[in-house]
Amino acid sequence: MTHLTPQDPTPRDLGFAMPPEWAPHAAxxxxxxxxxxxxxxxxAGVRDEFAQLVRTIARFEPVQLLVRDEESERDARARLQGANVTFHRQALDDVWLRDSGPIFVTRGKQLSLINWRFNAWGGKFEFQHDDQVPEYVAATLNLSHWDRPEVLEGGGLEVNGAGVGLTTRSCFLTPTRNPELSEADYAALLRSTLGIEKLLWLEGGLENDHTDGHIDTITRFADERTIVTSVTDDPQDANFAVMQRNLQALREMTDAQGRPFEIVELPLPEARLEGAEGRLPPTYANFYIGNGFVVVPQYHDANDKAALERLRPLFPGREVIGLPSRQIIEGGGSFHCVTQQQPLGAPWRGEGS
Structure with a gap:
């Protein structure tokens, strides 16, 4: 297993790029x-909802599940008996693998990954164990890969698989991540590492989102040309103005060929949810796309059904499934935040492999 550094040829130099979430998964x-x-x-309630989520995903593709200790493994095995799950004993601080896990890249049928630094959204929580997750995954899969010095979280970036990336200034430009990087610097970095030829910026995300406004809680690609973005009808809601600015900006954006996107408005949950540390950021945009399915968080909210109806036509050939996330959202995220797709591909073990 080879570790490549910024001084080595970049993923783009060697023909690697980050595929979109709807590309085939291995796990x-x-x-x-x-x-x-x-x-x-x-x-207890979180684990109930997690078990439903893992079992649902495992109906369609294998789940590789990290468990921190004996109690966690015993509990998970009891709840997931018979499901297509492989258990890995690995130290963890928390479960947000979209951010702490690796970002995979592919070249044809070959698979590699990038190990970015993770600092728990600017040092808000413990992160030393979670920062080791990409190395554990690389070792498990025997992947040669790149180690990067920059902080980057998967939930902060959306890609369409055709050269376009989408992020928020409120997240990427915080001084607690990479204070030395400008918008132009990020564009160059993501071009060389993930194959993003055009990086698009929205201003911000949801109120009280401890990630500083991850894109995956508000605005998502459904395919190369379709963007789903969160809105609210309530002008008194603190999210109203931000979501409207995002909507207007998206309507003026174009893809790598200069073509406008199709913009689909997705309602935010109607009810305001309060947690232990103030307002929670529930959203239907935190869906996860897998092999033949899309799982969409539900909150026992009046807009649950409407969100599913809005999303189903966007994913032909995939079963769009609503699952409860009312307990999971107490931690600040939902289904996309707790998953990380491994694209289909044979392990890359260095140039020429």
Whole structure:
């Protein structure tokens, strides 16, 4: 297994790029929830919802599940008996593998990954164990890969698989991540590492999102030309103005060939949810796309059904499934935040392999 550094040929130099989420998966990587304090006393309910999510994903593709300790593994095995799940004992601080896990890249039928630094959204929580997850995955899969010095979280970036990336200034430009990087610097970095030829910027995300406004909680690619973006009808909601600015900006954006996108408005949940640390950021945009399915978080909200109806036509050939996330959202994220897709591909073990 080779470790490549910024001084070595970049992924783009060698023909690697980040595929879109709807490309075929070999597996989904996840971590099992632990530590009742992290979940503000909701761990039992969180594990109930996690079990439903893991079992649903495992109907369509293998799940690679990280478990922190003996208690976590025992609990997960009991709840997931018979499901297509492989268990890995690995130290974890939390379960947000979209951000702490690797970002995979492919070249034809070959698979590699990039190990970015993870600092828990600017040092907000413990992260030393989670920062080691990409190396564990690389070793497990025996992948030669790139080690990068920059902080980057998968939930902060959307790609369409055709050269376009989408992010938010409120997240990427925080001084607690990479204070030395400008918008132009990020564009160059993501071009060389992930094959993003055109990086598009929205201003911000949801109120009280501890990630500083990850793109995957508000605005998602459904395919190369279709963008789903969150909106609210309530002008008194603190999210109203931000979501409207995002909507208007998206309507003026174009793809790598200069063509406008199709923009689909997705309602935010109607009810305001309060958690232990203030307002929670529930959203239907935090869906996860897999092999033949899309799982969409539900919150026992009046807009749950409308969100599913809005999303179903966008994913022909995939079963769009609503699952409960009312307990999971207590931790600040939902289904996309706790998953990381492993694209289909044979392990790359260095140039010429």
């Amino acid at each position: 989904t990587w996840m971590g099992w929830p632990q530590d009742d304090e992290l979940w503000f006393g909701h761990l």
